[in-house]
Amino acid sequence: MKFYLSIILIILLGVGLSFFLPWWSLAIAAFVVEFLLHQHAFKAFLASFIAGLIFWGGWSFWIDSANSYIMSTRMADMIGVGEGYLLIIITMILGGLIAGLSGWAGQSIRNLFAKTSTEEE
Amino acid sequence: MKYLNAILAVCLCAGLLYALNTPLAGLPPVGNLFSPNQGFWQNAVAIDDVIADESLSLIDVRGTVDVVMDERGVPHIFAESARDACYVQGYLTARDRLWQMEFQTHYAAGRLSELIGQNPQVHRLDKIQRRLGMTKAAEVAVKEWEQNSEYFDLIQAYSDGINAYIESLSPADLSIEYKLMNYKPEKWSPYKTALLLKYMSHMLTGYDSDLELTAMRKWLGDERFNLLFPEYFSKQKPIIPSTVSWDSLDDVESSEGINDLGFLDNTTLPIQSIPMPNKNYGSNNWAVSGSKTVSGKPILCNDPHLGLSVPSIWYEIQLNAPGMNVYGVSLPGAPGVIIGFNEDIAWGVTNVGRDVRDWYTIEWKDETKQQYKLDGKWVDTEFRIETIKNRGGEPILDTVKWTYWGPVVYENPQRSNANMAMKWAAHRPSQELATFFKLNVAKNYDDYVEALSHYSCPPQNFVFASKTGDIAIWSNGRFPNKRDQQGRFIQDGTSTANDWQGDIPFEHNPHIKNPESGFVASANQHPTDPSYPYYYSGSFADYRGRAAHKLLSESDRVTAETMKQVQMSSWSFKAADEVPILLSLLGDAELSDREKEIVNQIQNWDYVFDQDSKVPVLYSEFSKNFVYSIVDEILAVKDSISTTWPDNVALYSLAANNPTDQIFDIIETTDKVENAQMLVRAAITKTAKKYPDDHSIPLWWEEKETEIGHLGDDAFSAFAIKPIKSSGHGSALNATKNSWGPSWRMIVELGDYPKAVGVVPAGQSGNPGSPLYNNGVDPWTRGDYFDLNLFQSIDQRSEKDALIKINSAR
Numbered sequence: 001m002k003f004y005l006s007i008i009l010i011i012l013l014g015v016g017l018s019f020f021l022p023w024w025s026l027a028i029a030a031f032v033v034e035f036l037l038h039q040h041a042f043k044a045f046l047a048s049f050i051a052g053l054i055f056w057g058g059w060s061f062w063i064d065s066a067n068s069y070i071m072s073t074r075m076a077d078m079i080g081v082g083e084g085y086l087l088i089i090i091t092m093i094l095g096g097l098i099a100g101l102s103g104w105a106g107q108s109i110r111n112l113f114a115k116t117s118t119e120e121e
Numbered sequence: 122m123k124y125l126n127a128i129l130a131v132c133l134c135a136g137l138l139y140a141l142n143t144p145l146a147g148l149p150p151v152g153n154l155f156s157p158n159q160g161f162w163q164n165a166v167a168i169d170d171v172i173a174d175e176s177l178s179l180i181d182v183r184g185t186v187d188v189v190m191d192e193r194g195v196p197h198i199f200a201e202s203a204r205d206a207c208y209v210q211g212y213l214t215a216r217d218r219l220w221q222m223e224f225q226t227h228y229a230a231g232r233l234s235e236l237i238g239q240n241p242q243v244h245r246l247d248k249i250q251r252r253l254g255m256t257k258a259a260e261v262a263v264k265e266w267e268q269n270s271e272y273f274d275l276i277q278a279y280s281d282g283i284n285a286y287i288e289s290l291s292p293a294d295l296s297i298e299y300k301l302m303n304y305k306p307e308k309w310s311p312y313k314t315a316l317l318l319k320y321m322s323h324m325l326t327g328y329d330s331d332l333e334l335t336a337m338r339k340w341l342g343d344e345r346f347n348l349l350f351p352e353y354f355s356k357q358k359p360i361i362p363s364t365v366s367w368d369s370l371d372d373v374e375s376s377e378g379i380n381d382l383g384f385l386d387n388t389t390l391p392i393q394s395i396p397m398p399n400k401n402y403g404s405n406n407w408a409v410s411g412s413k414t415v416s417g418k419p420i421l422c423n424d425p426h427l428g429l430s431v432p433s434i435w436y437e438i439q440l441n442a443p444g445m446n447v448y449g450v451s452l453p454g455a456p457g458v459i460i461g462f463n464e465d466i467a468w469g470v471t472n473v474g475r476d477v478r479d480w481y482t483i484e485w486k487d488e489t490k491q492q493y494k495l496d497g498k499w500v501d502t503e504f505r506i507e508t509i510k511n512r513g514g515e516p517i518l519d520t521v522k523w524t525y526w527g528p529v530v531y532e533n534p535q536r537s538n539a540n541m542a543m544k545w546a547a548h549r550p551s552q553e554l555a556t557f558f559k560l561n562v563a564k565n566y567d568d569y570v571e572a573l574s575h576y577s578c579p580p581q582n583f584v585f586a587s588k589t590g591d592i593a594i595w596s597n598g599r600f601p602n603k604r605d606q607q608g609r610f611i612q613d614g615t616s617t618a619n620d621w622q623g624d625i626p627f628e629h630n631p632h633i634k635n636p637e638s639g640f641v642a643s644a645n646q647h648p649t650d651p652s653y654p655y656y657y658s659g660s661f662a663d664y665r666g667r668a669a670h671k672l673l674s675e676s677d678r679v680t681a682e683t684m685k686q687v688q689m690s691s692w693s694f695k696a697a698d699e700v701p702i703l704l705s706l707l708g709d710a711e712l713s714d715r716e717k718e719i720v721n722q723i724q725n726w727d728y729v730f731d732q733d734s735k736v737p738v739l740y741s742e743f744s745k746n747f748v749y750s751i752v753d754e755i756l757a758v759k760d761s762i763s764t765t766w767p768d769n770v771a772l773y774s775l776a777a778n779n780p781t782d783q784i785f786d787i788i789e790t791t792d793k794v795e796n797a798q799m800l801v802r803a804a805i806t807k808t809a810k811k812y813p814d815d816h817s818i819p820l821w822w823e824e825k826e827t828e829i830g831h832l833g834d835d836a837f838s839a840f841a842i843k844p845i846k847s848s849g850h851g852s853a854l855n856a857t858k859n860s861w862g863p864s865w866r867m868i869v870e871l872g873d874y875p876k877a878v879g880v881v882p883a884g885q886s887g888n889p890g891s892p893l894y895n896n897g898v899d900p901w902t903r904g905d906y907f908d909l910n911l912f913q914s915i916d917q918r919s920e921k922d923a924l925i926k927i928n929s930a931r
Contacts, residue, residue, distance in 0.1 A: 022292065023156030027138055041126065059157035063165050071165030071297075071890030078301070078839035079148075091155045091162070097137060098152065105134035108127035 002039045003047050009033045010051035010099060023098075026052055030099035031106035038110045048103025049096040056095025060088045149303035161300060163293040164890040171892055172923045178930040181208060181281050188213065188925040189918040194885035194893040196925075197439040197448075197912050206442045207275045207456040209927060211282025214436055215309070218453040218887045219286065220298040221432045221832055223306055226313045226454060229255050229320035231509060236302055237836075238512025248519050249395055251507040253323065254528040258548045259315035265550035266311065272555050276311045279456035283309040296888055298833060317454035318554070322547035324427070325472045325579035328400040328660060331480050332391060332541075333765035335610040337755075339387040340762055348775070349767040349784070352609075353651050354663055356698075356770075358670040360582060360596055360643045361631045363650045370629055373654040378605030384613045385482070391531050391539045392763050399861060400660050402427055404471035405688070405854055406584040407642035407669055408592040410635065414679045418872040419586035422684050423460055423469025424863035426856045429829045431842055431895060432887030435460075435865045437879070439911060440561065447561040448877070448911045450865050457557045460867060462877055464911065465564045466587045467869040471643045473580035473596055474659040477546035479607075479621075481526045481614030485540065494615045495525055526614055542614055544621070546599065551577035566591045566634065573597045574627045582643035588871040594641040595632040596648035600625045602655060609658040625655050642669040644854070663770055664694040664852035672854070681878060684868045687854060689904040695769065695852035696728040696737075699744055702777045706801040715809045719743070730850035732822035737850070739818065742811060746804035748772060751797075754788050776801075822846045826859050829882055829898060840889045845882075847902045866906065878906035 010033045017025035030048040039047070064072050064084065072084030081087065141152030154160045172190050184201030186209050191197065196213045200206035215222065227233055231250030237243045250256075266273045287306050299305060338346040404425040411417045427434055435450035440458065449461015460469050486492040492499040503523040510516050522529040526542040533539030552575045559572030569585045573595050576583075580598025585591070601608075601621035612619045631648040633641060646666030648657075671694075672687050700723060712720065719739055726736040749756070752766050766772075775782050780797035787795045812818045828843035849857030856862055867879040882901035886893040900907065910917070915924065 018156075018158035022159055023152040024138060024142070025158070026156075027134070031134075041130075056155075056157055060162050063157060063162045063167075066167035066169070067165035067890060068168050068892070070892060070894075071161065074839055074889045075161050075297075078837070087155075091157065094141070094152070094155050098141070101130070101134040101137050105127075105130040108123070108130040111123045112127055 002037050003043050006033050006037045006047040007051045010048055011055045014055050026095060026098050027102035030103035034103040034106035035110045041104060041107055044107035045100045045104040049100030052095035052099025053092050057088060057092030060091040064088060144303055149301055154300060159293045161297055164297045164888055166891045168892060174923045176926040179285050179927055180930045181285060182927055182929045186927040187915045189912060189915050190923045190925055192921040193907060195437040199441045199915055203442045203445055204274055204278045206440045208278040208282040210438060210456055211279035212286045214453050215283040215286040217885055218432055218436060219306055220296040221887050222454040224832060225320055226316040229316040235510045235512055236304060239514050244517055247509045251519055252521050252528055252530045254548055255319050258319045259312055261550050262315035263312050272558055275456050276314055280309050280311050314455050317452060319547055322579045324398045326477050328397045329476050329478050330765050331611055332394045333763045336387055336390055336763040337765060339382055349771055351771055354770045357647055357663060358667045359647045359650045360594060361633050361649050365633060367652055367654055370654050379607045379619060382610060387762050390763060391533060394763060395530060401851055403645035403662055405644045405665060405669060406469040406471045407640055407673060408584050408586040409679050410592045410639045411590050413639040413677050416870060416872055419590060419592050420679060420684055421467040421469060421584060421586040421869045422688060424688055424866045426862055427864040428861050429864060429882055430832050431829055431883045433881045433883035435881050437885060445562045448909055458561050459557055462869045462875050467871060468560050469584045470581040472645055473582055473598060474645050474661045475580055475600060475657045476608050476659040477578060479544045480541045480611045482611060483524060483529055483540040483542050483614050490522055493524055496617055546578040566593060584641060586871055591635060592641055593634040594643060595630055597630050605656045640673045642673055644669050665854055667694045668854050681868050681870050685904060688866050690854045691730040691848040691850060693728050693730060693850050693853040696740055699773050702773050703801055706776060706798050710802050716805050719809055730821055730848055730853055732846055732848040734821050735818040737821040738824045743804055743808045746807045747801055750800045750803060751784055757788060827857055830860060842895050842898050845902055875911060877909040879909050880906045
């Protein structure tokens with residue numbers, strides 16, 4: 001349950017923070033949520049990863065569709081990756097990694113203060 | 122265990138965040154670039170929102186302003202004062218083009234190294250801009266503008282509007298170029314507007330061949346030089362027809378010429394001239410009187426040929442305020458309309474090729490360069506230290522030496538005459554924007570002439586038409602009154618006697634109103650024939666002016682549609698002149714089958730540079746081979762002296778009239794003497810070798826390789842629009858070349874209310890993520906135009922247009 005809850009919370013907090021803060025707002029969202037929810041390290045990483053993936057991937061997909069792929073086509077050419085949709089995949093993976101590692105970091109810091117580590121739950 | 126875990130997790134996380142936040146391998150911070158909230162995705166405009174109703178509160182708007190944003194993104198600004206109109210023009214132009222505005226003015230000011238550091242080529246560009254005195258010229262301009270408060274208020278308002286936009290910017294709003302180059306915009310000011318105008322002056326008057334012509338004359342001797350480099354060609358159709366008499370200017374004193382190059386030695390002149398803008402930047406404009414049109418009212422046309430770029434050099438706009446209702450193209454960075462029309466008149470410009478930039482040798486007293494010789498005395502040099510900030514490195518310092526003449530641009534300790542100062546009309550105080558503000562509200566011929574009287578540089582041929590039926594053209598600018606040959610060559614800078622002696626009075630500038638021919642036209646050719654009492658030299662195109670003259674003389678029952686055909690005409694006088702000469706020189710020489718086929722195709726050609734034809738490729742190759750073989754002696758010396766080639770017109774007329782002239786001898790073959798016939802024969806063989814069958818010949822558009830490049834050049838080549846399938850040739854009215862061509866085509870039919878069409882080969886938006894980035898390209902290529910609506914009120918807008926309501930935030 002915590003697993004799904006953390007995915008949803010990271011996305012919601014990530015969206016909220018993204019209006020005020022730069023790209024690393026996603027890292028803060030994942031860190032804070034995993035710190036508070038405190039689940040198993042791998043689950044924290046995975047949930048955060050999935051949240052980042054959905055958040056950045058979904059958002060870029062939505063922007064790209066509304067734009068009829070004009071920008072992604074030109075940027076793909078600019079960066080040299082060929083196809084515009086690959087930029088969505090890169091964005092997704094970046095989002096996943098940023099959130100995943102931050103979530104894991106949040107979880108591991110929380111672990112330091114926890115009486116019982118999630119490892120033993 | 123949990124500590125290890127935490128250390129590992131935190132380190133990995135911090136490492137990733139650090140890496141994504143750091144510029145690497147020429148890329149900006151990757152985390153930011155890809156983030157959907159601030160990166161490039163934010164520049165991907167939702168198609169449905171490109172044009173949308175808005176309401177804005179802007180701090181310095183004094184009244185309320187309504188803007189109709191039409192479906193092509195052209196703002197139609199309705200303001201309660203001209204001041205507010207210019208303010209909103211600044212705001213909206215910046216919204217679409219801020220990066221371009223900054224980049225162009227950074228370039229002009231020699232500040233590109235601030236953006237692209239550690240790059241020797243960029244440093245060199247910056248140094249040259251500083252040495253051309255661009256910054257000082259802009260400072261002088263602003264000081265002059267401040268004297269005229271009415272217009273300075275408008276320039277200041279425009280600047281304030283730009284700054285209002287800059288202040289409202291969030292990181293996500295920055296255009297993609299800022300994100301990719303990882304920097305932020307700085308504040309705008311009237312000084313930057315001045316820099317932009319100097320940038321235009323440099324683009325349009327920054328070409329000269331004084332150094333090359335001097336070296337060629339010294340090398341060839343006067344007689345050969347005059348034969349190969351005549352100042353005027355007999356077939357030329359000057360802007361002011363030869364039938365016009367200059368008798369009314371009989372009080373003009375003809376002073377003795379400056380023609381002696383004895384003080385110079387070719388071995389001490391620089392070999393390489395400084396980089397210069399394309400000499401072929403040109404334009405067409407004309408006006409046809411009601412006597413030739415179906416409507417009985419004049420029609421005015423203009424297509425300025427500049428670099429083809431995205432974002433475009435032009436930004437379309439309508440400005441409406443009490444006493445003003447004008448539509449046309451503006452320059453992003455300058456208020457008002459530069460080429461356009463209002464309810465009463467229309468005007469357009471083409472470049473005047475007259476040389477307003479001259480070079481003077483400098484004789485230093487000693488190596489410190491603190492003094493130079495002038496009129497037998499040693500005069501102090503003014504040092505201006507230029508600091509070129511260098512991104513990520515130490516700033517570069519360059520001391521520019523200012524003399525009586527201007528800045529010393531050429532400096533070379535090894536070559537004594539390589540110290541040359543530049544005297545340039547663009548350094549003089551001037552009020553160009555006053556001219557355009559006045560044209561924006563001009564109602565008749567007198568208003569137009571009064572507006573033109575304030576104009577200096579870059580000199581332009583201003584074509585004019587009014588709804589009352591007048592047509593006119595003035596070849597206009599503030600021209601130095603030069604003595605015969607003055608400024609055509611490098612001059613002795615040790616004597617002020619070689620300076621410009623005053624200016625030609627404005628009223629004496631070449632002009633004509635309502636000529637009998639029923640049209641006025643210009644295409645960068647000579648403004649006058651040699652009977653004009655003032656001497657001038659320069660760079661004047663020959664073919665397009667003649668083509669315009671021919672096509673307009675032949676047209677009657679003119680409509681906007683027939684004018685479109687003239688603007689799109691790819692028929693070339695160059696080909697029409699050269700092909701018969703080539704064929705007659707070829708005579709009945711024995712040809713191979715393939716050579717015969719090629720000659721046949723060229724013989725049956727209609728001289729139209731059609732995109733899908735292969736014959737223009739054959740002709741170009743044939744003519745090029747011929748010309749290269751003629752100028753072999755010049756090519757042979759190009760590493761030891763500064764060289765330039767004679768114009769094709771001169772070479773072909775020599776080939777036709779004196780085919781045994783010594784220039785046709787190939788210097789490599791010492792055992793025989795070639796003539797023009799033999800060179801043509803060899804040129805066709807070479808052409809046949811290159812194109813052994815028709816399959817090997819590309820189509821003309823493939824050969825021409827027109828592309829609309831991004832202003833940031835190679836770094837942004839992915840944002841360029843290419844390939845462009847288009848007809849045209851530099852010598853045809855549709856002067857579409859590989860990187861330059863008609864940057865704006867406009868046709869205005871005057872009458873009770875003006876009807877106009879136009880097209881820019883780009884779009885209103887500078888954002889590569891917007892559909893309005895390049896929506897003009899395809900119509901432009903096809904020869905289609907958009908309607909240009911001069912609205913009288915916002916109620917005339919269509920359902921597809923949006924409305925922006927702007928009020929004061931105070």
